[in-house]
Amino acid sequence: MSEKSRNERAQALRDRLNTELQRMSLDMCVKCTICETACPVAAVTPLFSGPKFVGPQAERFRDEESVDHSVDYCSSCGTCSVVCPQGVNVAELNSLARAVMKAEQGVPVRDRMITQTVLMGKAMTPVAPIANAVLDNKLARYAMEKVVGVHRDAPMPTARGESLHKWLKKRPKPTKAPTRGALVYFHGCAGGYFEVDAAKKAIEVLEHIGYEVIVPDQGCCGLAEQSNGLFEQASASVRRLVDQLRTPGTDLTIISTAGSCTGMLKHEAHQILGIHDPELLDVGTRIREISEFLMELHAAGELPTDFRPVEMRLPYHAPCQLKSQGIGTPASDLLRLIPGLEVIDSNVTCCGIAGTYGLKKEKYEIAQAVGQPLFDMVQANNDGLAACDTETCRWQIEKSSGVETVHPIVLVHRAYGLSS
Amino acid sequence: MSDVVVIGAGLAGLTAALRLARAGRSVTLATKGPGGLQLSQGTIDVLGYTPERVTRPLDAVAAVAPGHPYASIGQDAVGSAVSWLAEVLGPDLLVGDPSRNYQLPTAVGAIRPTALAQPSMIAGEAAGGRSYAVVGVRQLKDFPADLIAGNLARTTAPDGSRLAAHSAFIDLPARRGEADPTPLTYARAMDDEAFADRFARDVAAVAGKADVVALPAVLGVRRSGVWRQVAEVIGRDVCEIPLPPPSVPGLRLYDALLGMARAAGVRFIQGSRIVGFEAADGGTIASVTLAAAGGPRALRASSFVFAPGGFESGALDVDSHGAITEPVFGLPLTATDAGPLIPEVYWGPHPLFEVGVRTDDAGRPAGTDGAAVHPNLYVAGGIIAGAERWREKSGDGIAVATAVRAADHITGGAR
Numbered sequence: 001m002s003e004k005s006r007n008e009r010a011q012a013l014r015d016r017l018n019t020e021l022q023r024m025s026l027d028m029c030v031k032c033t034i035c036e037t038a039c040p041v042a043a044v045t046p047l048f049s050g051p052k053f054v055g056p057q058a059e060r061f062r063d064e065e066s067v068d069h070s071v072d073y074c075s076s077c078g079t080c081s082v083v084c085p086q087g088v089n090v091a092e093l094n095s096l097a098r099a100v101m102k103a104e105q106g107v108p109v110r111d112r113m114i115t116q117t118v119l120m121g122k123a124m125t126p127v128a129p130i131a132n133a134v135l136d137n138k139l140a141r142y143a144m145e146k147v148v149g150v151h152r153d154a155p156m157p158t159a160r161g162e163s164l165h166k167w168l169k170k171r172p173k174p175t176k177a178p179t180r181g182a183l184v185y186f187h188g189c190a191g192g193y194f195e196v197d198a199a200k201k202a203i204e205v206l207e208h209i210g211y212e213v214i215v216p217d218q219g220c221c222g223l224a225e226q227s228n229g230l231f232e233q234a235s236a237s238v239r240r241l242v243d244q245l246r247t248p249g250t251d252l253t254i255i256s257t258a259g260s261c262t263g264m265l266k267h268e269a270h271q272i273l274g275i276h277d278p279e280l281l282d283v284g285t286r287i288r289e290i291s292e293f294l295m296e297l298h299a300a301g302e303l304p305t306d307f308r309p310v311e312m313r314l315p316y317h318a319p320c321q322l323k324s325q326g327i328g329t330p331a332s333d334l335l336r337l338i339p340g341l342e343v344i345d346s347n348v349t350c351c352g353i354a355g356t357y358g359l360k361k362e363k364y365e366i367a368q369a370v371g372q373p374l375f376d377m378v379q380a381n382n383d384g385l386a387a388c389d390t391e392t393c394r395w396q397i398e399k400s401s402g403v404e405t406v407h408p409i410v411l412v413h414r415a416y417g418l419s420s
Numbered sequence: 421m422s423d424v425v426v427i428g429a430g431l432a433g434l435t436a437a438l439r440l441a442r443a444g445r446s447v448t449l450a451t452k453g454p455g456g457l458q459l460s461q462g463t464i465d466v467l468g469y470t471p472e473r474v475t476r477p478l479d480a481v482a483a484v485a486p487g488h489p490y491a492s493i494g495q496d497a498v499g500s501a502v503s504w505l506a507e508v509l510g511p512d513l514l515v516g517d518p519s520r521n522y523q524l525p526t527a528v529g530a531i532r533p534t535a536l537a538q539p540s541m542i543a544g545e546a547a548g549g550r551s552y553a554v555v556g557v558r559q560l561k562d563f564p565a566d567l568i569a570g571n572l573a574r575t576t577a578p579d580g581s582r583l584a585a586h587s588a589f590i591d592l593p594a595r596r597g598e599a600d601p602t603p604l605t606y607a608r609a610m611d612d613e614a615f616a617d618r619f620a621r622d623v624a625a626v627a628g629k630a631d632v633v634a635l636p637a638v639l640g641v642r643r644s645g646v647w648r649q650v651a652e653v654i655g656r657d658v659c660e661i662p663l664p665p666p667s668v669p670g671l672r673l674y675d676a677l678l679g680m681a682r683a684a685g686v687r688f689i690q691g692s693r694i695v696g697f698e699a700a701d702g703g704t705i706a707s708v709t710l711a712a713a714g715g716p717r718a719l720r721a722s723s724f725v726f727a728p729g730g731f732e733s734g735a736l737d738v739d740s741h742g743a744i745t746e747p748v749f750g751l752p753l754t755a756t757d758a759g760p761l762i763p764e765v766y767w768g769p770h771p772l773f774e775v776g777v778r779t780d781d782a783g784r785p786a787g788t789d790g791a792a793v794h795p796n797l798y799v800a801g802g803i804i805a806g807a808e809r810w811r812e813k814s815g816d817g818i819a820v821a822t823a824v825r826a827a828d829h830i831t832g833g834a835r
Contacts, residue, residue, distance in 0.1 A: 032459055033666040037604055046598035053600075082691035085453025085733055266714030285715040299421050299720065326692030326712040328448075333687060345682065 010103035013231065016274050017062075017096045026093065028086040029056035035080035035090055040350040041073060044369035048073035051080035054097075055090045062097060071098045073363070075354035075370075076227040077320035078263075091324075092271045095227070102229030110149040114356045115224035115233070121193025124159035131159045151364035155353065155392070155399035157194035164192045164199045168215055178212035184248050185215045186265075186287065188258025190391035192218070195257075198407035202257045202290055205413050209297075209304055213255075214248040221261040223268070227355050231273055238269045242283045254287040257407055259390035260321035260355065262289055267325070289322065289389065290409055291331035298337070307415035309340030312383040314411065317346040317374055317397060319390040320354070331389055331408040338415040344381045348374040351388070353396035368400060375401040387411060421720045422448040422687065424830060425708055427694050427748075428727035428735075430455030432801025432819035434677040435505060436725045439827040441684035448687040448719055450694055450710060454674060456729060461662040462637070462669020464536035464820065466502055466518050468813025473578055477535050477817070478519045487806045489818045492781050493825060501824035502817055506536050512644045513676055515539050518817070523547065523578050525634060527563060527663050529554075529571025529585075531578065533813060538669050540639055540647035543632045544659030546577040551584035553630035554661075555623045558591045559601055562663045563636035565589060585634075588626040592619060606638035607668040610646050620653035632657045637669050644672075694719075694728075694748055703794045708748075723796045723830045726785075727823065730776060730802035730809075744775055746803070751777050751785045751793060754805040769808060776805030782829040783822055798826035 004012075017023065035051040036042060042050040049070045058068040071094055080090035102111075124131035134140045141152040164187055183206055191199035203213045222237030242265070245254055256262040266284045269275050288296070297303040318329040335343045351371040352358050358367025378386045378401040386405040388394050394405040413419050422445075426437045429451035437449045466477040467490075474480045482495040490498055502518040514536045516522060521533040523546045531546045544552070552572055556565030569587035577583050594601050594609040610616045616639070627633050633651075637660035640646030651658045662669050682688060689710065696709040698718065707718040726749065728735035737745050742758040754775050755761060761772040777785045777799050784792035785799055801819040802809065809815035 033602065034453055034458060036602060037458060037666045037671060038454070043608065046595045046601075049600075050602075083453050085455075087452070087693075263713065284713075287714060324691060325714065326689065326710070327717065328450075328687055328689035347679070347682065 006103060006106060009232075010100055013096065013100045013103055017093065017100060020274065022089045022092060022271065025088045026056045026059055029088045030086055031056070032085065034083050034085060038079050038083040038349065040077060040079060040352070040370045041075050041366060045073070045366050047366070051090045051094065055080070055094050056088060059093060059097060062100075069101065071101060073366070074098065075350070075352075075357040075363075075367070077350045077354050078324035079320055079349055082324050082326070089271060095272045099229040099231050107229055108149065110360070111228040111356075112230065113148060114150065114359055115228050115230060117189040117224055118192075118220045120157075121159075121163070121189055125161065125163050125193050128159035128161040145361050149361045150359050151361040154359040154364055155395035157190065157391075157395060160194060160196045162196065164196045165215070165217070167196065167200060174207050176207065176210075178207070179210035182212040182214055182248070182252055184245060184252045184254040185213050186218060186245055186254050186256040186258060186261070187215070188256070188261045188391070189220050191257055195391055195394075195407065198257055198410055201413035201419065202255070202407070202409045204418050205409055205416060206255060208416055208418060214252070216244050216247050218244045221258075221264040221269075223260055223264045224356050226264070226268065226272060227357070235269075235273050235275055238264060238273065238275065238280070239277065241265075242277070242279050245283050246279060250282060252286070253293065254283065255290050255293055256287055257290050257409060259289065259319055260392075262287055263321040263325050289325070289327070289330060291334045291389070292327055294334055294412070295330040298334070305337055307338045308417050310338050310411060310415050311340040312385065313342045313344060313381055314383070315344050315346060315378045315381045315386045315403075316408070317348065317351060317378070317386070317388040317393065319388055319393045320350050322389050331387070335387065335408055335411055338411060341411065341415075346374050346377050348377060351393045351396045353392045355392055358396060367396070371396060371400055378403050378405075422446045423721060424448070424723045424725060425450060425719050425721040426725040426727065427451070427708065428455060428729060428801070429453075429678065429690070430727060430729055430801060430819065431457055431460075431673075431816055432727035432823040433725070434674070434681060435820050435823035436727060436800055436827045437686045438508065438677060438681045438684060439504075439824055440725075440830060441681060441686050443827070443831040445831060446685065447681075448689065448721065449681065450689040450692070450708070450719060452691065452693045454690070456733070457674040457677075458667050458670040459665045460667055460670040460816070461532075461534070462538055462667055462671075462673055463524075463534040463541070463662070464502060464505065464514065464816040465533075465813040466498065466521075466535040466817035468521065468533040470812065474533055475521050475578065476519060477521050481817075489804045489806050489822060490814070491806075492779070493821050497825065498817060498821045501821040502535065504824065505820050508680065509673065509676055511539060513538060513672060515542060525552070525568065525572060525659070525661055527568065527661055529568040529575070531575060535817065538660065538672070540637070540658070540660040541662075541669070542659070543657035544634055544661065546572075546575070546583055547579045547581060548577075549581040549583065550577070550632060551630040552586075552632055552634045553627040554585055554587045554634040555627055556587065556589045557606065557636065558589050559593050559598075560603065560606060560636060560638070561600070562603060563661070568634065568661065584630075586628060586630070588628060590619075590622040590626055592622055602666055603636060603638045603663045603668050604641065604666045604671070606636070607641040610638060610640045611643045613643075613649070616640070616646050616649055617653060620650040623650070624654045627654065627656070630656075632659050634659050634661055636660070637662045637667070641668050641671055641675075697749060699794070705794050705797050723798065725798045725800055725823070725826045725830075726803065727800040727819075728803055731773065732802070735803050736776065746777065749785070749794070749797065751799075752787050754778055769811070771808075773808045773810070774806055777803050778805050783826045798829065800826050
């Protein structure tokens with residue numbers, strides 16, 4: 001970490017907020033209130049006064065100091081920017097304003113800790129049973145809440161004992177020769193350490209339909225650091241990841257099963273962190289959500305659809321950071337191609353967790369209230385399984401609804417007969 | 421690849437998408453924002469002023485000037501399109517008849533003509549010397565009960581009778597510690613039966629004598645029939661008066677229409693603009709370009725319905741030199757220079773707002789010769805030229821009628 005003083009750091013961020021071109025989008029706000037009606041946080045608590053108030057309105061008064069501290073209650077779900085008919089970068093500017101505020105006040109140790117996703121994965125994987133037992137232990141979680149500020153009931157990932165890369169080294173080489181060329185696979189921190197099963201299945205699906213899958217060594221995209229206002233660390237993380245994803249070649253499509261991280265690479269790092277490197281732009285334009293990619297193949301008539309029936313009702317939740325990519329809900333379209341599978345869209349804005357937001361003891365209740373309609377919907381419409389494209393959202397849905405929640409690719413894997 | 425891509429999720433886009441999907445077409449609905457319904461009154465205006473106040477809108481539709489969007493559609497088709505929408509949404513959301521206007525009080529105490537209204541509003545019909553108890557909530561600034569009652573009390577209703585009104589306030593926070601709640605905060609609170617009951621009891625205690633108790637339109641957003649519960653507790657008719665945005669009645673219509681469209685299989689892409697297109701031979705549109713995060717994506721279809729709104733949504737653009745353009749398809753417009761169309765006087769006609777896309781009888785953008793510019797591109801709603809919608813109160817009817825026209829032309833009239 002750099003040795004810049006708190007004031008210098010705050011000033012640098014404030015300069016960005018004051019001078020970047022996207023600031024002009026504030027003047028496009030016509031105060032129509034559409035973002036306020038869509039904001040999932042303002043709907044459940046008056047502690048957040050809403051994206052319009054905190055953004056286009058309060059920003060005009062934030063010259064030399066932060067005047068509206070409720071911006072800290074924004075969960076960074078990005079819904080306000082998605083729905084804004086006038087193209088105001090509400091979420092992006094509010095994220096920047098929050099980073100300024102946090103730089104002024106100092107970032108709590110808790111917020112620094114919970115952003116260290118790779119470190120967590122690396123530390124927990126070798127001692128998975130112990131790590132999982134600790135995270136399941138009520139006393140340990142109580143202590144964690146008191147000392148660190150992570151709510152005792154917040155969802156925690158389950159360590160797997162074997163990382164994806166370890167599995168890749170051990171597994172027998174694919175027997176089928178690739179017929180369609182190579183793809184780069186981006187699994188994200190969760191796919192590498194916690195959601196290893198979904199990552200394996202994504203690789204197997206891509207290989208099944210004829211691709212060679214290259215999995216470069218890869219770190220964290222920095223999204224968690226970004227949403228906690230740690231912009232310097234986030235920038236370093238995402239730049240490192242961009243380099244890693246470019247190593248296999250700069251003309252290959254990059255396939256992702258990490259929904260939020262894809263959004264980070266496509267637009268957030270550019271708009272929120274202010275990174276304008278051509279390398280980021282290159283990765284951002286070559287990366288596809290796996291369902292988005294498979295639906296592009298389908299539109300071109302190139303996706304095998306010899307799916308076996310999967311007879312079940314499946315509640316599907318499209319997460320915020322997928323929706324903010326502005327590509328619709330391709331997983332929902334993809335799952336509908338599987339015979340027998342009755343896909344029920346949640347049509348709920350947000351599950352509440354928003355990365356690390358719902359872990360924090362002062363925000364846990366808010367996050368639960370945000371997700372309640374989703375938990376109810378999942379409970380009322382499942383045959384033992386739910387689907388969602390992003391990791392922390394799956395943990396949140398699973399923890400709060402009690403229904404096992406998987407990446408959509410798990411169902412596609414099953415429909416191709418690769419698992420039962 | 422869908423059969424049809426519909427652009428825009430306002431009343432026109434949603435109506436077109438729903439009608440197409442129910443006719444068995446695969447539809448992708450692409451929109452930046454959620455359209456204008458939640459900025460509207462949540463009623464369906466067909467024609468309110470010509471400029472005289474209209475009581476029989478379909479008769480007035482039959483008499484519009486040539487060049488008005490209704491002129492090429494005709495009274496019967498406008499009536500059946502609006503009736504179809506009412507039927508689809510059902511009597512819990514919309515009641516009325518396009519041949520007759522309600523005359524309903526507004527949030528400034530004026531009397532507004534509209535054809536279809538929500539059932540919670542119609543007891544407010546300004547007729548027969550009706551008396552109103554207008555009850556506001558101290559914490560809800562957008563419902564100025566004193567102003568509403570004051571204006572109603574000095575108004576002669578369209579039927580010639582004198583109205584009577586008085587005001588009262590209750591003190592009931594929807595959420596503790598909130599300084600400036602929106603109407604939606606109250607509507608969400610009313611979705612809870614206990615809060616609605618408490619609200620109704622407080623209103624009953626202060627309302628005083630009147631034929632009808634006029635309340636802010638915050639009587640529930642998800643739970644339907646809250647107004648009936650409130651009326652029962654008060655023991656008198658109630659009427660909801662729509663507030664400035666966010667409009668709860670508008671949200672009810674938006675949620676219902678989008679929900680039905682999605683249930684009918686419509687693919688919904690929100691948050692990205694359509695910024696261009698690719699044409700094939702003969703000017704046929706092959707795809708439109710979605711400006712998604714991470715780069716452009718082509719949305720292919722056999723037909724396209726363009727329902728992006730007008731100047732207010734940026735679908736029609738005026739630059740600093742007064743040049744008027746339609747930036748996505750570069751469609752020919754009825755005027756291209758705003759300069760001479762902006763009058764000195766505010767309180768008069770604004771011909772700029774009549775500028776838009778001219779269409780052929782099928783609803784396709786047409787040049788000055790009347791021929792379609794692209795054989796598979798249709799327009800619906802506020803982008804169509806010929807009406808100053810906000811003055812004559814015709815925007816909803818035009819949206820619905822032109823959306824149905826486009827959908828039916830695409831499906832060959834199949835339902």
